[in-house]
Structure formats: C-alpha cells, structure tokens
Amino acid sequence: MTVQIPQVTLNNGVQMPLLGFGVFQIPDDQAQQAVEAALEAGYRLLDTAAAYENERAVGRAVAASGVPRDELFITTKLWIQDYGQDSAKRAFDRSLDRLGLDHLDLYLIHQPFGDYYGAWRAMEELNRAGRTRAIGVSNFYPDRLADLITHNEIVPAVNQIETHVFFQRSDDHKLMREHGVQHESWGPLAEGGQGFFDNPVLVDIARAHDKSVAQIALRWLIQREIVTIPKSVRPERMAENLDVFDFQLTEDDMARITGLDTARSHIFDHHEPEKVTWLGGVRFAT
Numbered sequence: 001m002t003v004q005i006p007q008v009t010l011n012n013g014v015q016m017p018l019l020g021f022g023v024f025q026i027p028d029d030q031a032q033q034a035v036e037a038a039l040e041a042g043y044r045l046l047d048t049a050a051a052y053e054n055e056r057a058v059g060r061a062v063a064a065s066g067v068p069r070d071e072l073f074i075t076t077k078l079w080i081q082d083y084g085q086d087s088a089k090r091a092f093d094r095s096l097d098r099l100g101l102d103h104l105d106l107y108l109i110h111q112p113f114g115d116y117y118g119a120w121r122a123m124e125e126l127n128r129a130g131r132t133r134a135i136g137v138s139n140f141y142p143d144r145l146a147d148l149i150t151h152n153e154i155v156p157a158v159n160q161i162e163t164h165v166f167f168q169r170s171d172d173h174k175l176m177r178e179h180g181v182q183h184e185s186w187g188p189l190a191e192g193g194q195g196f197f198d199n200p201v202l203v204d205i206a207r208a209h210d211k212s213v214a215q216i217a218l219r220w221l222i223q224r225e226i227v228t229i230p231k232s233v234r235p236e237r238m239a240e241n242l243d244v245f246d247f248q249l250t251e252d253d254m255a256r257i258t259g260l261d262t263a264r265s266h267i268f269d270h271h272e273p274e275k276v277t278w279l280g281g282v283r284f285a286t
C-alpha cells in the first residue's frame with residue numbers, strides 16, 4: 001500500500017512532502033541500500049548534503065528505484081568551503097553530477113557562516129534558471145534569516161533547523177511564518193539523546209494512542225506543519241516513522257509536549273564561537 005504523504009506549498013508555489021527521509025551519517029557504502037528501502041517504504045522526499053559524502057549512493061538508489069523523477073523531492077546542501085558566487089555554482093554542478101540528476105528540488109545553504117551572501121546570489125541564479133525548483137537555508141537563527149531576507153531578492157523557501165520536543169523553536173517558527181519560510185526540522189528524534197525514547201510524557205501519550213514515542217514526536221511536528229526528515233537504516237523503523245497519518249494528537253497532548261521544551265540546542269549549538277570556528281575549518285573532498 002502506498003502511503004499518502006501530505007504536501008506543503010512553498011512560497012514559490014512548489015509542493016514539498018511534509019515527511020521525508022534523511023541520510024546524515026549513513027556511510028556511502030550503506031546509503032544506496034537504505035535509500036532504496038526508504039523509497040520502497042514510500043518516502044519521496046530525500047535529504048542529503050555534499051557534506052554527507054553519500055550523494056552518489058543516493059543517486060544510485062534513485063536510479064535503481066524506478067520511481068519517476070517528478071514524484072521525488074530531492075534536497076542537497078552546499079558546504080561552507082564552496083561558498084562564494086562562482087564556487088557555489090561549480091559545487092552545485094558537482095552535486096547534481098554525483099546525484100545523477102538534471103535538476104534539484106531544493107538546494108540549501110548548509111550553514112550560516114562564511115560567504116553565504118555570495119552563495120545565496122548563486123542560488124538565486126540557479127533558481128531563476130530552473131536548475132533547482134526551490135532554494136533555502138539551514139541552521140539560520142532568526143537574526144541571520146531576517147538579515148538575508150532583508151538584503152536579497154528571493155526569500156528562502158525553507159529553513160532547516162534542529163527542531164524536536166526538547167528544542168521547539170517557537171520564535172523561529174513565528175518569524176518564518178511571517179516571512180513565508182517553511183520550517184523544516186532536522187534531528188526530529190533528538191538523535192535519541194536526552195532520554196528521548198524513555199521520556200515519561202512521550203511514553204504516556206504513545207500508550208494512549210497505541211503508537212511509538214518516535215511516531216508521537218513526528219506527529220507533533222506534522223501538526224505544527226513542520227516538514228521533517230527522520231533518519232533510520234532499519235526498514236521496520238522507516239515504516240514506523242511513515243505511519244503517522246492515521247491519528248491526531250489532542251490539544252492536551254500538544255500542550256503536554258509544549259511543556260518539554262528546554263529552549264536550547266541538544267545537538268549542535270550554532271551560537272558557540274568554538275563550534276563556528278570548527279565548522280569553518282571542516283573540508284570535504286568534492
């Protein structure tokens with residue numbers, strides 16, 4: 001049975017599935033198998049990045065799957081070392097080549113550091129030329145997002161940021177709403193940290209709906225109209241994470257989950273200067 005995944009409409013009219021499959025930390029030699037399994041399970045949105053070093057495997061899986069290209073929504077991301085207008089365009093070509101595609105659905109600036117203004121101008125050109133249907137950013141805190149929007153022509157279609165029950169991003173969400181930027185969550189299961197799967201509130205709500213903690217956490221994002229991209233290498237979990245469209249969290253469930261917010265990052269805080277410096281030095285063979 002094919003799962004019907006609802007879509008959201010981005011600020012340029014492009015439709016994007018509300019739920020997709022992320023491939024961070026899946027090594028290149030396992031990613032083809034994982035993505036083939038995900039496509040078989042019914043995922044149509046795939047989220048990779050040049051920095052994940054598995055674009056080739058994602059491309060092989062897409063080719064092997066036989067899923068028509070126009071049913072897929074493929075995102076990749078530009079890494080800091082390739083920011084600047086000319087290098088960004090060259091990096092885009094290399095990503096497309098590794099993916100074996102002639103266009104992307106969404107191209108994201110991976111991090112808000114370095115010459116991301118130059119990168120954004122390249123993205124605007126790529127978007128206008130129809131080489132990527134939408135462009136967006138990732139890990140942009142509200143101040144940087146507001147600045148980028150103020151000084152450029154195209155408003156990012158998406159901002160992909162760490163978002164889960166322990167870091168709910170309500171202010172970010174409000175600002176994105178005001179500017180027509182779609183909120184996309186990375187790390188929707190908090191990468192399993194902070195006792196995520198044993199959290200008493202989540203366990204209790206899961207029991208009441210006969211669902212798993214992962215399904216409750218994903219459903220909570222979906223009910224906030226946040227696109228999300230859980231990662232798993234296990235087919236049974238891929239299926240579980242997709243099976244979130246046959247129930248509704250009540251207002252009381254939503255309010256109890258709101259109470260879990262710690263309003264701070266648990267995975268990677270982009271405000272920490274030493275992390276910013278570290279990211280700026282990370283290089284990938286591209």
Ligand code: NDP
Nearest residue numbers: 022023024047138186187188189190191214230231232233
């Ligand atoms: P997630 O929150 O999706 O957690 C993934 C972890 O949860 C894995 O260890 C996985 O293990 C486990 N898991 C998945 N499903 C279940 C389940 N149903 N029950 C129990 N455990 C489960 O973390 P990610 O960091 O991977 O985030 C998702 C995606 O977001 C990434 O793959 C990537 O595409 C994107 N991302 C983007 C970032 C950015 O800077 N823009 C940063 C980080 C992620 P297993 O595989 O063994 O099942």
